[in-house]
Amino acid sequence: MHAQLSRCQYKPFLYFCRIQKRRTVNTLEQEFQQILAHKQPDNLYQPIFYTLMQSGKRLRPKLVHLAVEMLGGDADEAQKVAMAFEMLHNFTLIHDDIMDVAPIRRGKDTVYKKWNSNIAILSGDALAIMAFQQLLRLNCDKQVIIDIAKVFSQTSLEICEGQQYDLDFETQQVVTIDEYLNMICKKTAVMFAGCMKSGAILAGADEQNQQYLYNMGINLGIAFQLADDVLDVYASTPAFGKTIGGDIRDNKKTYLYLMALQQANPEQKITLEDLFARPTTDFEQKYKIVRGIYDDLNIKSQTDEQVRKYVNLCLQDLDKIQVAEERKTTIKELILKLIDREK
């Protein structure tokens, strides 16, 4: 892997993607198949298999691998940590979809829809436990295993907190921008940070470098979520991969909505609050009005600016990491690609 990595540095991104595909994406699927082979009962393990085999972006495993590669750690051991985080991520999706009554994900039925809620609860539970088991398979210094397990469990707990805040916001009359940023930090960014810090621990980085990677993950995660909020309103569907205006339809208090509410004139404020206080009936009309207000208030460019701010904070932390600059190329490419998913 190290030989591949150093070759990769000469043909940066495209070549890296091929390596990623061979080393991470395919192997991840093979490994998932292996750990699930012959597992019984079917009603517990088939939903797990179904979920893990939908490849998605495999973003979290990539972050683990990129952190480990940048710092010169072992790729095979990194794979176990990558699996753990991907499984943790998928566990949260299975349970979130029950809570959000979401019938479709990645273009397919969600687990609770395809089976039922009880099976979704239980297979989610089992997947979370199996995620943890991957860390216990690590063949490395015992203290490293324990340190990664601590990061992993703390990350998992904060994700639950983030999801609870998100549920609370549905019925909470006033949500501040700070509360929103805290929520997405926990719900989305801590997992990015956990992946990168775990990679750093595995690669034997010192505490300061671990912290830089953790901070990178937090800032990248916030940028990613804010960019997602923008895409929900402004993306051209095929590249985004989700329904345009889904957050508007579901009355989600996104960054765009909260910023607009803060800057709206009294009339716009009443319109927004009124539209977001009741179930959507005429979606086309609602989307047009809400987007119109966002456009009037210049919300998109303000949010884009915030995305750039958090990406810059992420890149500043990358600069501080004490490793040869050329080792930072691929991770930098991924960062820039991530928050620019439309292009």
Next chain:
Amino acid sequence: MHAQLSRCQYKPFLYFCRIQKRRTVNTLEQEFQQILAHKQPDNLYQPIFYTLMQSGKRLRPKLVHLAVEMLGGDADEAQKVAMAFEMLHNFTLIHDDIMDVAPIRRGKDTVYKKWNSNIAILSGDALAIMAFQQLLRLNCDKQVIIDIAKVFSQTSLEICEGQQYDLDFETQQVVTIDEYLNMICKKTAVMFAGCMKSGAILAGADEQNQQYLYNMGINLGIAFQLADDVLDVYASTPAFGKTIGGDIRDNKKTYLYLMALQQANPEQKITLEDLFARPTTDFEQKYKIVRGIYDDLNIKSQTDEQVRKYVNLCLQDLDKIQVAEERKTTIKELILKLIDREK
């Protein structure tokens, strides 16, 4: 604690119970209060606090402590493992109550009933993660922590499997006695076994003694569940603490039901299958008929005999453990008390 333990050996059970109360039950609650203090958001952590503060039998923590005390381990470290298993147990209860649509547990509203299903899913998830975190607080040899974490996660996964089999049995036409025993082994007995084996690992027992303790837990757990199946039909309510005939009302395929079905004449078989195939309308009448068939077939005494068989297997394993006989007194007392809850 060791000084207390050796004094305890001279005044066996009553004195031990006092120690247990002071050392385990009270301290457990204090420790739960401590780890939950100032945790936010409320909707995530209040259900966890609510659940953990209902003391229940605290049976699983007792098994951890008794194993560690018997083998001469550290009681303060044992407390962390005891907390982990008690939290794991309560996580399973929170999620099982959603699946079983059970409104009452320990005489109080269940979490999903008092709050809602989403909060019950999420607070259960958080509790499972916090359970795991207790193991990572252990101050002992790193390999010991990892070995206990492996037992703990394997136990957790098998409990999910057991619960899934239990759900499957609701709609499965034929359930064999072996399938039933396998289900209760996973759903109930592996946690007893996990507690005792983890205690053994913590106390530095060798692999053979670890295995004896594991087997003790399995046999004790099966005996406990079979005794529970008997009590459901034959207990006098106050001592049992549950509604008499609850399993009959809910059409649960218990050991008694499956044994009866196996030995019933054609007429009894049709009566049983018919009564268990539809929701209960006249509970008094149904209970009377089913209990009548069990009595005719002598099912209670056959099941009692099975309970004795599994308790004897448990005690045989206790005999094999290489530790001074007087150290086995308190654990033996608990075993005999556990499966004789009516007296």
